[in-house]
Amino acid sequence: MMNNSRPYEYQNIDEIRYQQVLLLDNQDELKIYLYGYEQSKLNNVIYNFLGIIFLGIPFLIFNAWPQLKTIKFKKCPLETASVLLVLDHYGKYTLETVKTDKLKVPNIGPYNLRYFLYQHTKYVWDIEDKVFSTLDNLIPPNTVDDYLNNTSGLFDVDYIDLYKLFGPNKISVKIKSYWKLFFDEVFNPFYIFQVFSVVLWCVDDYMIYAGCVVVLTLFSSITSLIQTRKQSEAVHDLVESSVCHQVKVVRQNLLFEINELNINPVELVPGDLIILPPNNFVMPCDAVLLTGECIVNESVLTGESVPVTKTALHSSNDVYSIGGLHRRQTLFSGTTLIQTRYYENDDVLARVVRTGFDTTKGALVKSILFPSPVGLKFYRDSLKFVFVLFTIAAFGMAYCLYVYNERHAQLRYIITRALDIITIVVPPALPAAMAMGTVYSQARLKKAGIFCISPPIIPVCGKIKLACFDKTGTLTHDSLDMKSLIPCDRSQFTDPVTDICYVDLKSKLVQAMACCHDLTRIDGVLQGDPLDLIMFEFTKWEFEEPGNDENARFDKLAPTTVIPGKMCSKQVLQSEDDDLYQIGIIRKFPFSSTLQCMSVVSRNLQEPCMTAFVKGAPEKIKSMCNRESLPNNFDTLLSEYTVQGFRVIAIAYKNLPRKFTWKESQKAKREVIECNLNFLGFLVMQNLLKEQTVPALRTLQMANIRTVMITGDNILTAIAVARDCDMVKRHEQISVMSVIDEDNEQAIPRLHVENDGLLYGDEKCHLAIDGKTWEILKQHYSDLIPSVLVRATIFARFQPDQKAQLIGQFQKIDYVVSMVGDGANDCGALKAAHVGVSLSQAEASVAAPFTSMVNDISCLIDLILEGRCALVTSFAIFKYMALYSLIQFITIIILYHGLQSCCRRNDLSARWCQRKT
Numbered sequence: 061m062m063n064n065s066r067p068y069e070y071q072n073i074d075e076i077r078y079q080q081v082l083l084l085d086n087q088d089e090l091k092i093y094l095y096g097y098e099q100s101k102l103n104n105v106i107y108n109f110l111g112i113i114f115l116g117i118p119f120l121i122f123n124a125w126p127q128l129k130t131i132k133f134k135k136c137p138l139e140t141a142s143v144l145l146v147l148d149h150y151g152k153y154t155l156e157t158v159k160t161d162k163l164k165v166p167n168i169g170p171y172n173l174r175y176f177l178y179q180h181t182k183y184v185w186d187i188e189d190k191v192f193s194t195l196d197n198l199i200p201p202n203t204v205d206d207y208l209n210n211t212s213g214l215f216d217v218d219y220i221d222l223y224k225l226f227g228p229n230k231i232s233v234k235i236k237s238y239w240k241l242f243f244d245e246v247f248n249p250f251y252i253f254q255v256f257s258v259v260l261w262c263v264d265d266y267m268i269y270a271g272c273v274v275v276l277t278l279f280s281s282i283t284s285l286i287q288t289r290k291q292s293e294a295v296h297d298l299v300e301s302s303v304c305h306q307v308k309v310v311r312q313n314l315l316f317e318i319n320e321l322n323i324n325p326v327e328l329v330p331g332d333l334i335i336l337p338p339n340n341f342v343m344p345c346d347a348v349l350l351t352g353e354c355i356v357n358e359s360v361l362t363g364e365s366v367p368v369t370k371t372a373l374h375s376s377n378d379v380y381s382i383g384g385l386h387r388r389q390t391l392f393s394g395t396t397l398i399q400t401r402y403y404e405n406d407d408v409l410a411r412v413v414r415t416g417f418d419t420t421k422g423a424l425v426k427s428i429l430f431p432s433p434v435g436l437k438f439y440r441d442s443l444k445f446v447f448v449l450f451t452i453a454a455f456g457m458a459y460c461l462y463v464y465n466e467r468h469a470q471l472r473y474i475i476t477r478a479l480d481i482i483t484i485v486v487p488p489a490l491p492a493a494m495a496m497g498t499v500y501s502q503a504r505l506k507k508a509g510i511f512c513i514s515p516p517i518i519p520v521c522g523k524i525k526l527a528c529f530d531k532t533g534t535l536t537h538d539s540l541d542m543k544s545l546i547p548c549d550r551s552q553f554t555d556p557v558t559d560i561c562y563v564d565l566k567s568k569l570v571q572a573m574a575c576c577h578d579l580t581r582i583d584g585v586l587q588g589d590p591l592d593l594i595m596f597e598f599t600k601w602e603f604e605e606p607g608n609d610e611n612a613r614f615d616k617l618a619p620t621t622v623i624p625g626k627m628c629s630k631q632v633l634q635s636e637d638d639d640l641y642q643i644g645i646i647r648k649f650p651f652s653s654t655l656q657c658m659s660v661v662s663r664n665l666q667e668p669c670m671t672a673f674v675k676g677a678p679e680k681i682k683s684m685c686n687r688e689s690l691p692n693n694f695d696t697l698l699s700e701y702t703v704q705g706f707r708v709i710a711i712a713y714k715n716l717p718r719k720f721t722w723k724e725s726q727k728a729k730r731e732v733i734e735c736n737l738n739f740l741g742f743l744v745m746q747n748l749l750k751e752q753t754v755p756a757l758r759t760l761q762m763a764n765i766r767t768v769m770i771t772g773d774n775i776l777t778a779i780a781v782a783r784d785c786d787m788v789k790r791h792e793q794i795s796v797m798s799v800i801d802e803d804n805e806q807a808i809p810r811l812h813v814e815n816d817g818l819l820y821g822d823e824k825c826h827l828a829i830d831g832k833t834w835e836i837l838k839q840h841y842s843d844l845i846p847s848v849l850v851r852a853t854i855f856a857r858f859q860p861d862q863k864a865q866l867i868g869q870f871q872k873i874d875y876v877v878s879m880v881g882d883g884a885n886d887c888g889a890l891k892a893a894h895v896g897v898s899l900s901q902a903e904a905s906v907a908a909p910f911t912s913m914v915n916d917i918s919c920l921i922d923l924i925l926e927g928r929c930a931l932v933t934s935f936a937i938f939k940y941m942a943l944y945s946l947i948q949f950i951t952i953i954i955l956y957h958g959l960q961s962c963c964r965r966n967d968l969s970a971r972w973c974q975r976k977t
């Protein structure tokens with residue numbers, strides 16, 4: 061039932077296994093350390109004794125520093141541990157209890173399960189390897205055929221074990237009650253110190269001041285409690301906004317009777333077979349589609365609201381992979397099924413693969429609940445400063461003790477005065493006061509249409525030094541204008557065409573444009589990728605999905621058909637046979653940013669054979685085409701258009717053999733379709749800049765913030781857009797770094813930069829680099845990466861994972877990086893950046909910490925301004941409080957010093973008087 065991806069791995073760090081390192085991702089970057097402990101009666105007694113005799117203070121300390129709490133336990137091997145001390149990647153400790161359960165694990169059998177829960181993830185003890193690992197590692201992965209060959213529901217008996225193993229299918233974000241928030245605050249060491257200060261002042265008859273501090277503290281605590289509560293409500297609402305209340309599952313009892321049950325989605329387990337309803341259904345889990353087709357809105361996860369088509373799995377021996385190869389066959393938790401489509405009377409079936417916090421949505425919610433700490437040096441330094449103040453206070457106390465001792469003051473008086481010094485020197489409300497700026501900035505951002513799900517990141521916005529932008533949909537409009545069509549006839553480009561009427565209606569090129577897309581009709585409106593939409597509208601063909609009713613049954617052979625529209629009037633179809641001129645789209649391989657293309661298998665009802673049409677990035681299509689079908693001036697013409705900033709898409713086709721039947725089309729692999737193609741021509745489109753792009757970029761540059769473009773588009777188009785939007789000024793030079801094609805494939809590829817001096821100096825020169833060169837740089841010239849990064853402004857043909865890697869590399873050279881993007885291919889980069897901003901119509905998406913409803917990059921300027929406001933407020937409060945405390949401390953020390961001298965003088969004069977008398 062499980063997938064093959066292993067995001068979690070483990071490593072032993074010693075043979076005795078008292079401890080273990082658990083890798084939480086594939087890049088070795090996130091890891092947790094586990095240390096085994098067991099109960100010890102003696103240590104427990106000592107722990108409680110210490111706690112009681114010191115009036116509970118040790119309990120408060122142990123609560124704040126859980127690693128100290130381990131004195132209650134005894135170290136032991138992990139194999140027998142009942143408690144684990146977990147140290148995370150950022151140096152934070154937690155204590156977790158190891159629980160046990162007896163159950164049956166699928167494909168393994170009866171199992172004595174030892175496990176612990178850490179940040180909503182279950183880690184189980186692997187009896188064979190003697191380490192803790194995730195459930196994914198315990199259960200062998202399934203192949204695609206494993207899923208397809210089993211279309212029956214779970215047995216009731218198996219369900220019980222699976223439920224025990226995986227737990228309820230719930231992503232619950234609890235809204236903390238005011239009392240709980242209050243107690244969390246009360247047990248904060250700074251708050252305790254504040255209470256202590258107030259008590260001391262009251263004892264000292266310092267009532268009015270104590271009263272004022274109480275009122276101010278209450279005011280700031282209540283404001284902060286309300287804000288924290290609102291924040292927790294916002295995350296809760298975001299999670300709950302996409303919750304479904306009932307789901308239909310197929311289960312079997314011991315008599316092999318199959319039942320269809322309506323259950324609460326909380327009861328779902330991986331392995332359950334669910335029947336998807338016709339429309340408007342929010343997915344309660346991650347599930348792989350076994351039959352039918354679904355149109356899904358994934359904006360809650362990706363920020364992109366263009367509907368995505370999900371198709372059923374097709375037979376193969378590949379291991380099922382949820383985030384990689386089979387993403388387009390997987391329905392993700394929290395996304396909305398706008399429509400499901402089915403063949404004949406079949407149900408649309410999906411198999412549950414992940415539930416609860418293990419789902420993609422769960423992982424994103426966890427990243428909100430357990431964010432990586434904001435590494436602002438200012439906050440770390442301010443805490444250090446508080447410790448310095450404590451040291452100063454200690455000297456002050458010592459001096460105070462000395463002065464009052466000299467005066468033979470009462471013990472009670474000496475203690476009060478000495479403790480008073482600490483309350484003077486250390487401002488207890490400092491951390492709370494410093495966070496106030498963030499609270500107000502967040503409220504102002506909301507008014508500006510920018511939603512924030514992680515407020516501690518707001519001050520980081522004020523420190524941004526590098527602003528990265530996606531191109532299409534971010535710097536430029538989403539919508540495109542069709543510029544022209546350049547057909548290719550017998551390996552020669554013909555003249556560009558601006559009206560489809562001048563192209564033969566029966567040509568393969570027109571057929572390709574009519575059917576090579578991923579469009580669908582929702583509520584009577586044709587929807588899908590803007591590029592597909594503009595291309596299809598250009599053909600003036602009509603799009604027919606069988607039946608007006610959107611949930612109508614689909615014809616078995618041709619689920620969707622396209623027919624020449626009446627608008628193509630210049631070419632009237634004449635013969636009777638022409639009535640049959642319509643094309644059925646039999647199979648789609650949806651567009652993938654990683655592959656940079658999409659394809660369809662189609663059937664012209666007038667022809668006996670099927671045809672495959674492919675469209676995508678010209679470089680990609682070129683590599684799939686037969687050489688003889690490519691015009692000699694392919695690259696020259698491509699450059700001619702791309703240097704002007706046009707978006708060029710190449711189209712190609714191949715006739716499939718007669719024996720390629722409907723059944724085979726359903727089984728065919730993408731690689732078999734997308735090869736040996738014949739080139740058909742170029743589609744040239746214009747993608748205009750958004751109005752706010754140029755002014756916003758200029759403002760950023762004036763503020764000395766570097767701007768960079770990371771796009772999936774062609775490098776020349778990217779360069780042209782960078783010039784148009786003033787990211788690169790007219791007088792500045794751009795040099796392209798590229799790989800020199802070598803005949804010898806074994807040799808280390810060499811790099812070429814048009815202007816060699818660039819890497820070592822010339823300030824006015826920018827570097828442009830594409831994804832292919834980036835791969836070579838990483839593999840063979842990693843030492844060059846920092847110098848390339850400080851010079852490069854344009855990163856083109858970058859795949860989604862490369863975008864995320866690039867952000868990571870920028871962070872390694874100490875840039876505070878922001879990334880603004882609009883959709884699915886930016887998700888990784890948005891998560892990786894210090895400040896990720898998703899331009900989305902959705903009020904908030906878990907794709908990035910900030911979601912802007914202002915659909916252009918000007919929102920980044922608002923964010924930077926608010927971030928700076930929050931930072932400046934924190935600085936000002938810090939300076940004010942620190943100065944206030946130090947001035948008060950110094951004046952008091954001067955007073956004590958005066959008092960001491962005065963006493964001495966009094967002593968002397970008393971002695972002098974005594975002598976005189």
Ligand SMILES: Nc1ncnc2c1ncn2[C@@H]1O[C@H](COP(=O)(O)OP(=O)(O)OP(=O)(O)O)[C@@H](O)[C@H]1O
Nearest residue numbers: 530531532589651653656658675676677771772773
């Ligand atoms: N619907 C589509 N069908 C076929 N090919 C497409 C489609 N959309 C984009 N492409 C091609 O794939 C390439 C990569 O697309 P991708 O969506 O990753 O980036 P992009 O839209 O070009 O740019 P950006 O990363 O700035 O959003 C595009 O440059 C284009 O050549």
